[in-house]
Amino acid sequence: MTHEVAVVPGDGIGTEVIPAATRVLRATPVDIEFVRAAAGDETRAETGEALPERTRQVAAAADATLFGAAGETAADVILPLREVVGSFANVRPARSYPGVDALAPATDIVFIRENTEGVYAGIESEIAEGVRTLTRVTTETACERIAEYGFSYAAQNGYDQVTVAHKANVMRRTDGLFLDAVQRVGERRGVSYETALMDALAMHLVMRPEEYGVVICPNLAGDVLSDLAAGLVGGLGLLPSANVGPDNALFEPVHGTAPDIAGEGLANPAAAILSASMLLEHLGHPETATRVGDAVKTVLAEGPTTPDLGGEATTDDVTDAVLAEMEMEL
Ligand code: NAI
Ligand code: MG
DSSP: OOEEEEEEEESTTHHHHHHHHHHHHHTSSSOEEEEEOOOSHHHHHHHSOSSOHHHHHHHHHSSEEEEEEOSTTHHHHHHHHHHHTTOOEEEEEEEOOTTSOOSSTTOEEEEEEEOSOBTTSOOEEEEETTEEEEOOBOOHHHHHHHHHHHHHHHHHTTOOOEEEEEOTTTSHHHHHHHHHHHHHHHHHHTOOOEEEEHHHHHHHHHHOGGGOOEEEEOHHHHHHHHHHHHHHSOOGGGOEEEEEOSSOEEEEESOOOOTTTTTTTOOOOHHHHHHHHHHHHHTTOHHHHHHHHHHHHHHHHHSOOOGGGTOOOOHHHHHHHHHHHHHHHO
16 A cells, blocks of 8 residues: 655755655555655745645645754744644654763653643733733544544553643633543553643652653643653754644644754754654554664664764765665564
């Protein structure tokens, strides 16, 4: 079966790390047809639009999308693209790897963040001069959906520990609805979990990250806490992510276009290749996904590494090493 994957490199190092990731995908036995599509600052300069209609259509029609990064048009590109693929869950693993200098070397946490509502629903108004309000949207459907996804992710990926972040002591009705929904889903599935106030959780994540596994979060909490954990495990060049919907998904490195190093061929391709590994898993190829992830891990431990990790290798050197490692594992 051939999978159709939309490839949107975007700007800056997106145009360097996404080709690295597609090279790795091509080297796997999985049958993928790539459809390239344009988006970002350069696309806007050329066409007047950061996200052309064709790119939307390509992403909507594909089985999955691999996205790099966009520059100042990032919000005009990635937010609509996440919507185009119908994603509701933002999956952000924060893992430390052997050989990589990290604040917390024993971290393996996956944040499952609700991606459609909460305080990011975009409902803001000015009710009087100098007074503005924001409406937080919490729906039972979205809460149950993210809880289902989070618990099932934990079960499928071998995480025993599930933590649910909230602030229901203050946001009683909205986070109250969230916690009730999580409880219903938890009971239905017969699983146990703990709840944690998100502010205290931020402290515990820093002090004892090794005690956490899957963390299910409302939108804003997931955004902040996953960035916090990213800081614990080392550079941005290592963090992949997924935006998952019922029947489509988009995968992207967490980092941006890195204008300070763009064009030099020195970007770390690990985040993009690990995003490609998540894409393989989503397409139903968990063994190949693991092989790609393991090859990246080995190269991170043994080198070569790019300058962000203290090495002198190029994006291509690291990609070559990952490909060589995958061949050894065959
Ligand atoms: P950034 O992630 O592009 O860079 C932050 C720092 O990390 C820089 O020093 C950069 O060199 C380094 N870095 C990032 N990825 C790296 C990699 N793969 N290898 C080696 N070093 C890496 O974030 P910044 O500087 O805040 O934003 C730059 C541009 O990217 C902005 O225009 C912003 O709007 C855009 N951006 C886009 C995102 C997206 O499309 N999803 C996400 C974040 C930022
Ligand atoms: Mg963020």
